[in-house]
Amino acid sequence: MAKVELLSKERAPLLARPYYERGDPGPIAAALATVPELMQPMLALIDTVFGPTSVEPRHKEIVILRVSSANGCRYCTDLHTKVARRMGFAPDELAALRGEAAPPQRWSAKERALHAFSEALAKEPGEAVELLRAHVSEPEIVELVALGSTTALLNCFATALELSG
């Protein structure tokens, strides 16, 4: 049970209502709705960073799931395990991203680098970027750090408030 009220559609503040129009907005949005002025900027950040960008969706999901599991966020790890499974990640890949096994041998050098980068971002952020340099461009580094950092923010938010799916 969450540590704060997750606002229902009936109790949704005026600025939060658009997020309820297509049904349950999920626990992160329903918690943010308590402070409606946070919703638009935070959800816009999440949509922008997690949505379509110049980095491939598969590579983004490696970062999101590995950062979440390295941070010990149960909600985000469970949610993104489902997302990754739908995207076609195999069981051994999911195990690696959940921190339960080493990355599969068949992964490319770039995928391995993303996995290592994500672990480092959660534990030793100052070491993380160097693990990527040989594999991605500078704009991609910025984007991947933004992605991993936003994921970490959500990990902290969900864990602190004990959000569940």
Place this chain on the structure above:
Amino acid sequence: MTAIAEAVAGGLIGGRLWLYANYHCNLTCAYCLTESGPTVPRRELPLHRLPEITEEARAMGFTAIGVTGGEPFLVRGLPNALDRMAAILPTLVLSNGTFFGRALLSQLAPLGGRDFKVQISLDSAEPAANDEMRGPRNFAKVVEAIPRLIALGIGVRIATTTEGLEPAALERLCDLHRSLGIPDADHVVRPIVRRGRAVDMGLGVEAGPADLPAELTISTDGAFWSPFGPTVHGGRLDTDLLLTRVTRPLTRPAAALLEVAGAGSSRPGPEQPRIC
């Protein structure tokens, strides 16, 4: 002209900014929107914020201030704050009319002749009918208070909240307020809104943002669409009419009000209260 001044002039939002001074009250009215009473937690806006917000409101283009609660006159030091506020914008304070004894009247005396009014609730010309909803001896205290305020040069309005007053009963009430020196233009008759304690009592009419004029309202819980917004039911704040939690600077909730009001610009403009 500021965005707020334009919106007020265009009828998109009301010109009066409402402040919930507090939530506690000496009465426990049957239809109270905020479930106010003597035993509720004492939550109130810091007194120094009332003139500060009033000054911000004036600079932004609001044209008047309303102070409500709870019973605002339970807030110690309120008359002095009202004195400062009335020097900035026309100020109306809503009261149950039960505290206008000698001490409070002497504190309010400097407000005589100023752009300041007290709106007192009175629901019936029959003491028993009024007191059934508003508490024992409420009628007697109110009809004693009104002439005292008028004698100080303080304008008084009467607010009648009703489930539907028979024409004859309304006429008797109007005769009463006229006899007390209050003109028809200062008698507001409004329906009970089904929020707060009225929900449990099965009283009143449902009202959402489409039914309620946009009037920025500040309480200790945040900023709301209307003075009917910061209601409490089952001890829990209603959030459906919440705009923002942030209230300082006032530009933040005001921008949110304009955003919502603009999105629903087909809404009727702030309605004039029905007068007798």
